[in-house]
Amino acid sequence: MTATMPVSTEAAVLVGQEAVPGRWRRMPTKAKVGAVLLGFFVLAAIIGPLVTPYDPSYQNPNPALSMAAPSAAHLLGTTQSGQDVLSQLLVGIRLTLELAVIVGVVATALSVIVGVAAAFLGGIWDELLSLFSNVFLVIPSLPLLIILLGYLPQKGQLATIAVLAALGWPWGARVIRAQTLAIRNRDFISAARETGESTWRILAFEIVPNEVSLIAASFVNTVLYAIGASVALAFIGLADLNSWSLGTMLYWAEGQDALQLGAWWWFVPPGLAVALMGTGLVLLNTGIDELGNPRLRDASSASRIAGRWLRPTDPTPVLAEVSQRRTGLAGFVHSFSRSSLLDETEAGDTL
């Protein structure tokens, strides 16, 4: 698999945050960059296949178009057999993203079911479900995926989605279980129970809505895993090699020595697309983390007070501490800029 290790460590817990105007502006920069990157690829996936200049499978018999460098007619050049790389890329982004999103939805649904069930049933069921998820968490998934796909006679999109979703849920289940345990005994749950709400209603309308950000984070992680794993599986040939996904593009490019023959335009775009999508997802997830845990925010969310950057979580600055930090030119000018001795005392300093 690729480097899709789960990055998110702190679960973001956002209870009662409504969408308000200006929310975008207050989002952490990382999340914004991630969202923009992803938006670009989602757009490409939606409109891309409609505007492909050529049929991605069409093999142009013209020998001059075998591994031709990018030109006006073929913006990203052609493959060995004269196929248009840009068209393949646009179709490939759609196929890869489609697969990853479906896997994300199915696997996240599974993790919510397992996680919430474990926390709510409690007792032996909790133990068994936790054991089950933890076991599948430590068993490396890629070799298992390879065996499962290897045995399947048809290695199409559906088969890949099925095996990826079947193995993609334990991480989310673990986090969601922990979160459900934490809110299970809150007052509003007790209140709901007192008023006679059914268990199902409590689960669907009290518990799950309070875990939306966590579920979102686990969805993002699962999509990341699905992209990495599906591309890796296709790269070793475990995919429908007649369809165009980013993984199969890389498979064909590698199989025909694209890079060794200097055809970077064939090889670099699909890999770069995978990397940029992955970066977008990681940034988005870091952003979600930062929303929930303000400490993690970087200096860009800080405000500048008297020449010193203060993050929202920093302790309120003591005036003396702030005004002492005159260094360099400011310190030099400060040494003679005051009109009286009184003015120079820290208390008299205005911020």
Place this chain on the structure above:
Amino acid sequence: MPFILRRLVFYVIAAWVALTLNFFIPRAMPGNAVEAIMSKFPGTLQPSAYRAIEAMLGIGHAGSIWHQYWRYLVDVSHFDFGVSSSQYPAQVSTLLGETIPWTLTLVGTATVIAFVVGTALGILAGWRHGGALDRTLPGLMFLQAIPYFFFALILLELLALKVHLFPVGEGYAGGLVPGWHWAFIGSAIYHSLLPALTIVLTSIAGWMLQMRNVMITTLGEDYVIAAQAKGLPSHRVIFTYAARNALLPQLQGFGLALGFVVSGALIMEIVFSYPGIGLLLLSAVSSDDFPLMQAIFLVITFAVLLANLIVDVVIVFADPRARVQEATR
């Protein structure tokens, strides 16, 4: 139960699940090794050859399924994984024995280096939150999001083919006889540099980000502020107070993420034609060699479980809380 014993029981269960999956998948899935061989020679192989191929691979289905299951467990405990169908008549265990040392040395060393360096950088980035090092994180995240094998190919192209800094693939220079002599060892190390660099560069960001986040949370704890208030030197506050406590979740994360890292490294071996398990796995996949594929799955799983157990032992040594938990139970 002591902490380590409890963990041991867990890993035994995980190993048993892996073994059982490995046993039942071929019986539940539509395709099988014999059919794969049969389909490769359409027309030439008579249907009557089915039994013969089964016998050749040693996967004949005699007796009840539970009897087979028991036989299978006994065989595996003797490291008997049957015969490879693609490299017949080689024993699967022999093939594994030839490749495991390569992978273990390369992936093991590189992963540990990446973890140590990444954690150290994470400590610094967390301490100087918003500083120069912290700002490199988005760039490192990009490195991390690149598929291992793709990054490997780019490095191979740039550093081995364009600039002849590193050798192009393989585990050692051609013509050398593997053995414990300097020419071979030197060559093997030289050939492993680029694969190792790939693993380190692509996995370092994950460890760094994780450690940084835990560090930042830990630095906000009262005991860290108290340590600072006492006037302890910064390095003491960073390493003895904050980092040591932040290391525990980091180590646990290491165990859990190991499966991902190892899987990525396996695919990367293919790019470098590195004579390890990953390359063997590729040849198994491309020739539908199911006995080999399944044995590789088991070996990788057991290696990851063992590494997790080692991490747990390290945690007991590193973290007094784990020991206290043990004593009070």
